[in-house]
Amino acid sequence: MSTLQSQIRQLASAIEEHRRDLRTLYGDLGKAAAKGDSPSAQEVLQKKREYEIQEELYQRLTSSLRQFEDRSRKLKQVQKDLKLLSKQKKELCGQLGAIAYEAYGNTPYSEELAQTLAPFLETKKRRKAARAVFPHVHRRALGRMFLKVGEEVLDKHLEEELRSEARQELFEQVQEYRSREHLLGEELILHRSALDQLKNSEVQTPWLRLETYNQNRMKALKAYEEAAIAYGRQVYDQEGDQNSLTMQITLHRTRIKQLGSEIKGKQNQIKIQELEAQIEIEKQKIEHIADQIGALRSQIDQLNSAIAKRRTLIRMLEGTGNDE
Structure with missing residues (x-):
């Protein structure tokens, strides 16, 4: 019986699969045939238009979110690159500052460069005086200067005036930095501008809206x-x-x-097996009762024999x- 039940489950599963395929085929047929003026065809076309509207809204917001995420990722990368570039700038500035500082007073510079370096001139004189007394402090302060x-x-943009004082490689690095x-x-400007536009258009509470759009679409x-x-x-x-x-x-x-007929046949087999099992049980009951009847008849015969003996006595x- 367990084998038959397992077979029935397999057949039922096959029927469900065919029914799913049937729904798909009915749907394909309905979509392909929905071209006339019948109310049913018009309803299909109306539902199609409603779905397409919801799909477009969903795809538009999805696209905006992808753009937003892409812009955010690129903005973070630019900010990361700028942070790394700031380290390179410090290295270049330190070298340019050292060259300009040491050459000041020995090399004729433009008025603009001279005015730029002038505020540091007195500091230079003081550093020379303090160099012997506080050498470590002097080096740190000089580096900051x-x-x-x-x-x-x-x-x-005054580094070109220092070209004669420094190696060519440094100025190539400066040009690369610029x-x-x-x-x-x-x-940075491009990504920030794009993000501002996206924030002001489609991406207000984006994930909540996306979930709502998806539910409406489905x-x-x-x-x-x-x-x-x-x-x-x-x-x-x-049409057939x-x-x-x-x-x-x-x-x-x-x-x-x-498959339904096969299931019915196997269900009948199960029912037959159940009925046969019940018949077998009832036969066993009959045999048991017959044995009981035989035993009772034997007891009756014994009792009748005892009664007869007692009557004879x-x-x-x-x-x-009477003889007495």
Whole structure:
């Protein structure tokens, strides 16, 4: 019986699979046939339009979110690159500051560069006086000064006046830095502007809206599918086997009936087995009762024999009394 039940479950699973395929085929047939003016066809087309609207809203917001995430990722990368670039700037400024500082007073510079370096001149004199007394403090302070001088030179684009005082490689690094800084600055402005536009358009509470749009989209899709399936059934019932879709539907329907018949047959076999088992139990009961009846009859015979003996004894006793 367990084997039959397992087979029935397998057949039932096969029927469900065919029914799912049938729904798909009915839906495909309904969508393909929804071109006329019948109310059912118009309902399918209306549900389709409603679904397409919801799908477009969902895809538009999804696209905006992808753009927002992409811009955010790129903005973070630019900010990271700018942070790394700031370290390179400090190194360049330190070198430029040292060159400008040491050459000041020995090399004729433009008025702008001279004015830029002038505030540090007195500091230079004081550093020379303190160098012998506080050498470690002097080196740290001098490093900070080089950095400040270099920043002034770099920010005012005065490094070309120091070209004769430094190696060519340093100025190539400066040019590379300026080019990189310009590109990253342009990217930073671009990404921030794009993010501002996205924030002001489609991305207010984005994930909540996306979930709502997705629910509306799936609801509209289900309504469209159900309308198409219902219309597909109607078309099939009216037209029969006229194309590949209706022929496939017929094959699935036929197979479902065959599987249903097989299930019915196996269910009948299970019922027969159950009835046969009940009959066997009842036979055993009959045999048991028959055995009980036989035993009772034997007891009855024994009792009748005892009664007969006692009656015989009674007659004998009665006869003896009369003789006296």
